[in-house]
Every structure is written in structure tokens, then in C-alpha cells.
Amino acid sequence: MDCTGPWHSDWQLFRDLFRDASEAESSNGTGTRPFPGFRQDLFGEAYRLYKKWHHFLARGLEDYPTGAAAFYHACHYNEYSDYCLYGHVAALTYLAHHTTHGQRLDIAAQAQRLLHWNLCLDFLESSSWASWGFTMLDIWDIVHNFVYPQVTTLHQFLEWGPTSTPPGNDDSTGPPGFWVFELGSHRALSNEPIAMLSHVLPGYDVAHENFVKPYEGRAEAFIHPFPQSCSPNCDYQQESVPYTFPIFMDMEASKSSFQAWLQGNYFNKPAVRRSSLFLCTNPMFYCNFFAGLNKTILGYFGLPLLYMVPHQDGARWLEEFTALASLPTSLFVSNNPLHAEQVAWQSGVRLPVLRPVTLYITERYQPDRPEDVLVPEPREACVLYCILRAFTPANYPLKFFGKVDTDRSYTSFARFRSVVIYPHDFALMTFYEFYTMGMPLFMPGHLSKYLFPFSASVPLLDWLSDAPSSFEERPPFSPLSLSSSEALRYWQGKIDFFALPAVQLFEGVGHLMNLLLEVDLQDISQQMLTNRRIRLETGTAFWLSVANSALRDGSVAAFLEEVACRIDTLGLQLQAMDDQQFLRGRSPRRSYGSDIARRFFFSLFWAEDFWEGFWM
Template structure:
């Protein structure tokens, strides 16, 4: 096990090095590494002492650690200094509104172990040490430890606390080589570790910053079956094959683009979505080759495109609000439409078709609205930014997926068609898993954001942090605490949600942005990329931890149309939700553009993040390279939408 140093500088708050108990343990756990043949006898005593300490710590702090991640409270660094907590100077009103938070934190730090709050990473490192030594002894790799372990068993028997008694039971089982008993005795710790890895609090996203251990160590200690099928070269090749096919539609459609020599054709557009910028993305592209007369029916629209008029809400959204309920599961509250049939009846009675005069109807979120619009025998284009079956029950999802699969046969006239387009590869892959139909991906290039930046806005040295939707870590505080305290420093890390000026122009003026990807696809990621803001993103290995339990991985949309099943291969095309193995989650994370787009600056630890940020020349070069990629995607997106809209444009001439 890589204890105390695996190539990264530990963050001072995350390493728990200020607290004597954890600082001593950190040094002692270095003896948990299995020695070479020549070092066994010399290291047996030190290894036994480390093992004994790890046995006690792993059990003594297990209730506190469990409470920490179950309530999604940070351990003693919700960016409050431990000394401030003890001195009763903490301003609890500024913390997240967790019930009984102050009481629980005070109870957790009032332990019989002195000034030793539950160090999350220290506890996990102790458990990993215990499991590593137990595995070595059971395999016969370390027989010299038996005498030392027997002494530890005698010592543990002289203590009457629960942790010592459980430790004695482990020692007895280990000396007896009772593997089944050991599995039973270590099960709680293993499952707590699994909870830390897979929980919605994202507790282990910063484990590489702690200096205690690595992600590889954690994966090695998970309960049996948690890793799942192999993530091998063949599985990854299937991911790459899908990515290539889904993102190269523009090449195949280029020959279908018509050159309108008489000038830009006019097109009337009516669009609806619960997400305003999801509609602005295609419309801002269309405005480059057509004269738009567009009506956007959304909530909170702030369009600044020529020919585009906003209507607050609109008829479809009003009907949606009347029917919408919510689904509560272990991930949170999600919108749910109890009955698609009841919604359809209300929609038809509204006489929508006679009220809308448009050449093209555009739908965004939720995607099932596209089904109802397509039934009106109009040209319908859907730009999908969430799971295809979002908002629908399982039965209604199957109905919708069957419709999508039959779209080529359902068109009843030359110009009546439904074209669904996905914003990002992961939801397109889900759509294929759900329907059996490969639909195109057209990545956002956010022209609407570029056009809104004032020409002479001064650049800022501040570094943005994207929205944080989970409460366990305060990234802004952790990153700012690692900056030099020199009085001459004029910049800091800032949450985008806390900015006074939240305009796209203000984003573009920033030096860089730290991306906290709470979902495999978010528009803000593409917007920042298109604005050429250098993006510091978690490494591919860490992405499954950030994506865990996100809306994009909600199990309620893991429904397939009747008669369709996708052949799996290892971790490829497996589950993406709570029941998925870790390798399956890694496979789906591999499809995200947070892992795929070029010129992203990937970090595994906060120290590595700071190193990337300090390379000013690299940031400048990265920004320039991002501009070139965005321009390429812009050209491809334009060709795609021109080809898709050509029949409608021709019909308006």
C-alpha cells in the first residue's frame, strides 16, 4: 500500500497531519507494506504494531465515519479549522443546512482518543492496512508474524472496550487461518469503504490529495463482486467505436447540404424546453445560415439572438406543470409524469396544432414532448440534454422508445419527420441501450455565449469553480487554503454561483476553471470550453467518483423497449446506475467528454491541480488549442444542421 507518499504533496487539511494521533498513525502504517524475502524477520515487529494499531483505529472510528458519510457532513474540514471548532468560534450559520449538524460534529470530536476528530482518510488507511496484512498472512507470505500476532491477541484481551474485543476476535481468526470468520469480521469496514466510494457525497473524490493511500488501494479492498466484469481493451474498443459512429454524422450528411444562392432562407421556428440554453444552442447555429423567426417558450429565457422572441413558460410548459409530480429515491427528488396518456389528452384538448404557425418545431427537455409534437405531422427536431426517458414511468418509457425505434416508418409525408439529436455521447449511448437506435451527437459550441461577451472586458486572474451540488467538500476553501498567504496575492478560487457578475463574458475573462462534474454531461462544461477557458478536470480514474449517483446515472431510466436487448462484453454496455459494478461505471464514464475532449488539464490531486495552474504558458497554449477545436466543431455542427433542415428550408423558398 502506498502510504504517506504516492507522488503527490498531501493537502495540509486533508492529510490530518495537524492532529498528533493521526500523524503518528500515518508514520506507523508504512510498515504495512509486504516486505521482500530478505526483510521479513526485521520488519515483523513493526508490521505487527502497525497492524494492531490499524485494527483498533478501524473499529474505534467506524461509527463516526459512518455517521459522517451518511449525513453528508464534512469531517473536521468543512473548511473550518479544527482549533476553531474546539474554541466554539465556528460560524455554523454559514455551513450547509444539515439537521443537528453542530451537535453531531461536536459529538464526533468528543472522543476518548483526545484531540482526534475522525480523520476520514486516516481511518480508511487503517482499514486498508489491516486487510493487506490479513491477506498476506492467509496466503502464507508472512509466517514470521504469528508470534507477534499472538502477543497482540493477549494484549487485546486485557482491554474491555468494544474495539479491542473485536480486534481480539480478528487476531484469533487470523492465527487460526479462519478465512470465513475474517470475512465476517471485516465486512462492516469493507462495506463502509464501499459506501464512501459510491455515495452521493463524493467523499473519496479527494483521496489522492490526502497522501494516505490511492484509489487503487481502495479498489483492491472492496467486497467481492464490486469490481464486476473486466474493463479490458475489447470493452474500451466498443466504447471508442460507439463514440466514432455517434459523432461523425456530419461527415455523412455533408453531401445533403443545399447551397441557397438567393440568400439565407427564412424559417419559422417554435421551440419549447424546461432548459433555455438547450434551445439556444441549435438556434444560434441556424442563425448563421437562415433568417430566423423563432419563438422560445421557456422559463427564465434571456435570448439575445436576432429573430428570436422569448415567451415565459408557454402552453406546453403550463400543461407540464399541471401534470408533473416528483419521484423520490436514494438519489433525491426527480420530476415524474405519472401518466403520459393523461398528458397527451390534455395536450390534444389544448388544440395546440391550430395555434402554432411554424415550419419547424423544436423540443429539448423533457424529450418525450418530441413524441407529441411528431404526432402533429410536423417537422420536429429534438436536442436532448438529459436521459431520453427522463420524467416518464417505466411503461411510458417503453412506449416512447418503441416510437423512437419506428420513426423512419412513422413519417406520413415528405417533410414530416422527427430527428432526435443528443448533446453528449453518454446520453446517446444510453439512448442506444434503451431503443436499439443509434442517434447522432452534436456537441454544443455555445455561440450564444460568445456573442454576449463585451469586447473590452478586462481579464481576471481569478480561477472559477463550477457548481458544487454535494456538501461533503468545500473545494473553494480547500483550494484557497493551499495558496501562499503572501499579502501581494491578488487572486483566488471562486465558485461561479457566488459571482456578482454571472454573465458568460465574466466567465470568459477568468484565467481558468476547475470543473466539478456532477453529471457526465453539463452545458456549463461545453460553454466554458467554447469560451476557451482552460479547464482543470478530474482524471479519468476519478470521474466515476464524481459521476456517482448523478441524474445522468439514475436507475429509473434503465428501461429497454420490448424486443430489444444489447449484447454485453465485459464491462461494455452494462449498468450505469446504483446497481452497477465499479468497472461498469468506469466504462460509462469513459464516454463522457470530460474524459474525451482534447486539451483538458486533468488532475488526480489538488497539488497536481495547483501545479497545472502555475504553468502560465501552458494555460495560454491550451486556450488557443481549445479555440481551434471549437471552430472545428462549429463547422461540423453547421453542416449537420444545414443538412437536417434542408428539406424544411427548401419548402419555405
């Protein structure tokens, strides 16, 4: 990383000049060492390295650069060479910063490409280069986006079906049922509302039916993007791993047929009509499948508003969402503050924030493995573990383990001393789960570690309609396109990794090694549990309102069914009277019964005091 060994002599002059330039500028009273300004000797040396090591760059968009493979092999297999990846990246970035012609963006993109297209080789913030003002953010402020080898649209069509036996008749021997019918593709996100509804409805048997098979995959990938035998470009790697962007193609057709299927299979049962609600999670568009069914819709969201929505349908969906969110039976919340800002940015709708408290997890922090630290495998983990090994001092008392070293149960996780998370998204349920267990959490504090190539919060979803915005004053940066260091800093306070108390932030791996030994773990755990308790107490009112809204729906339905039954009875009685009058020849045959029944029903239906009583 630092390239100070004897085999890196070709890089030493550039390193010294880079350091001296940064330190000279920091002596001017700024207090921090900035990225070096222009110096002719430094620029000349950077250009020399650029020319000499040009063959270590990627030769095509989908090729893996030789320089990236060399760093990877040095980290994993101890295959040392005279190549210096971070020195090469620093030289390219310096040239890009101080080049005025059209090659600026191209050179910066080449520097970013050396760190692998998913940035899994970027630990610049942990190297000495960071102490001289250079991190990934200096590249990001030029490139402003990820350099994906491919963007593949995955065209998805909705298929649904029951996951269990549809509810039958009322069972008078047990507690009454309360049915939650969901369309959602993220199991962890679904767990939170189901657990909270069970919490506020202790007298009901809460049944959960998700008609979509949810995602249950793991985020562990790219363990060996540069195999030792054929790097940098193996035959099967030539097309790389695409960014998969799912698109939901048959939205309107699916919606109409889904509603008919739901009515016929579930809402023909009185018990379901009396106590049930709809739940939509991810993607948010699933909420539209429940529109028009005259029941409470609970929306518990973590991913952006336009996720999975085809571009040509974006404007229509934004209008539909705004209308749907305004209904008294639509109870929508974001599970993190940044998501609420994303929704407001695109729709003008301001959703309340209700962070997860994970009542579905009963395990709590019990560190009977006091020397073991859990480091869950992030997607960008290709050199994380060998970097941790390289930074671990001799006789260091702690050891690092991945989830793969456990049985992946919460009971096993709770036994570790602490957890180190390198996140791959802003809406990360794993973070909230560990937090509410009281597990001491250590996370990167440098903003360069919050550039997520896999996140749904990417410029691909940052689309605005031409309709006038309801913002009185729009924020200066989009919460979806965090494409500059300024944007990251602006929205940092809305990212829960930084906002929630007691999360321990480290600037680099070296700092992490010290911080793990210095902090009071029990105090951290207690602060987290206290925060969870407060959020549980303050959030219960919302979940009660959801349950009451659903039960109120049932009361209205039951009342109208009773009214309809009585109207039918009255109509039959009056029709019989009509028939008798006709048979006696006293009057021409007319259906007085149906006329009277209709008038009675509509006068009741439009009585304001009746409906006000239900919605108060």
C-alpha cells in the first residue's frame, strides 16, 4: 500500500515529492494536509510513471487491469513485484487534477478502474497516501459516477401465489386472526412490520402471507476476482460481472389480475374482511397493487421510489404514489432518514421515519468470545481480510472472523466481542439488527467508504419529472446521486451509520486496530439498547394506529354487510307485500320494495355523522 520497500524504488521519488508538497501546503495554517497543488517536478514525475506503467491499465472497458491483479496477488498470495498500485493511482489522479485539456476525465477514470470497478481494492484511506490528502474522494470528484463494465436490465414479470393454505372459517376456540397480505421482495424488511403488529395486537393471531418470493440471498461475492492461475483476464471474466438493474415490465396487467385473484381467494371470507391489511415493502411500486381495494395499506420502505419501475412509467408512478400517499388509509413510513429524503426529492411527499427495532430478534449481546471480532463479508470484500491480516500487529490479542466461520445464527453472533461492518448500502437491515442486539458496532468513518456501486441509491434511479416540484427550496444535492464529496458531506447527517449514537467510527484499518482495544464495550452496548428502547416506546403509537385502521376497515365492512343483509330481508318482505297487492288486483305491479331499500341504503351511506364516527 505505502510502497516503501526496496523493490519499489522506482516509486520513491514520486512518493517523496507528493508528501513534501502536501506537507508544505499544510504548514500554511490549514491544519490538515491537502491534496498537493501543482508543482512542475511532481507533475513531471507523475507523467513519467504514467508512461512507464501504462501497460498496467485496463486495455478495454470490460478488461481487468494488470495493476489491479498485481495488488490483489501481492495481498493474497505474497507475489510481490516492483509495481505500486496506490502510487500509480496517486500519479494518475495528480495528473487529472492538474491537466487542463480533455484527458482529465479519462485519466481519472483509469485511476478509478485500477481499484476495480466495484472499488473493492480501495483502502487508500488506510494508507499513508491519505495522510497527504489523497483518498478515493479526490477521484470521485472528477469522475462523479461508477464505471460499470455493463449495465444489464433484468426484465421481471410478477408471479404470485399463496405460500400457505388460505384462511378458512372462523375458529371460535382460539384467538381471532389478523391477516397481513404482503407484496415484497426483501424478507428482512418484512420482518419489522410483522413483529411490531404482533406486539401491538397481543389478542390476535397475526398471520403473514407474502405473495412474492422474497430475496434471501447473501451479499458475499468477489472472493477471488483475480484468480492466481489466469489473472488479470481469465476467459470467463471477459464480460465481467454486470450491474443488474431489475425492471418490472407488466405492472398494469399484473395489478388488475392480482386484485381479482386476491378477492376471489381471500376476501370471500368474513374473518379476513374483518381484520386484515395490505403491506408493501420493496419495491415501493407494489403498493399500487392494493390501490382501490378500500383497505388499509401499510408501506414500510427502505429502497428508492423508482426502484424496478421502467423509465417510461416513472412520471405516472410518481403521480399515483402522491395520490395514494394522501389517502387516510395509506400509512407509509421510511425505515431510515436518507430514504425519506429520497422520496421527498422525487415526489414532494414527506414520509415519517421509523427505524427498525427488530422485535423479531430476541438475542442480546453476550460476549463469551471476548477475543473474537465478527467482520461480516461485504460485497466489496476482495482484499478486506488480507488487509486486516497485514495490519494486525504481532501479539495482537484479537482475532477476526467472518459469517462463514459461524452457523449464521443470531445466537452465535451475540457471542462475539464486537462487530466491524463495511456496508454495501445505506438501507442495511444487518446494521439495525446488530444495533438493537446491543452489539458494539465499528464502522468506517471516512466518506470514501460510502460509495456503493451495488446500492439502489444510484444515479440510475435519480430521475425527476417535469411537473412543478412541491419543494419550496430544493436541496443543493440529490440524496440519490451522491456523486461528489460535497454531496456526501451534505447528506451525512441523514445516514444512520453516522446519526445513531454509540456507533464507533474509524478512519482507517490502523485506527480500527487501536479503537477495538480502547473503547468501553459495555457502555456502548447500553447506549444502543437505551436508544432501541426509546424508539420502541415512541414508535408503538404508529403501529397501534395501523392496527386500529385495519380493524376499523373491518368494522365498516361488517356493518355494511349487516346493512346489506337487512336491506335484502326488507326488500324481500316489501316485494311480498307488492305481490299480495297485485294478486288482489288492487294496484298495478310495481317493485316498491326495491325502491324503498335503495333509498334507505343510500341515505345511510351518505350520512356524514356515520362516516365521521368511523374516521375520528
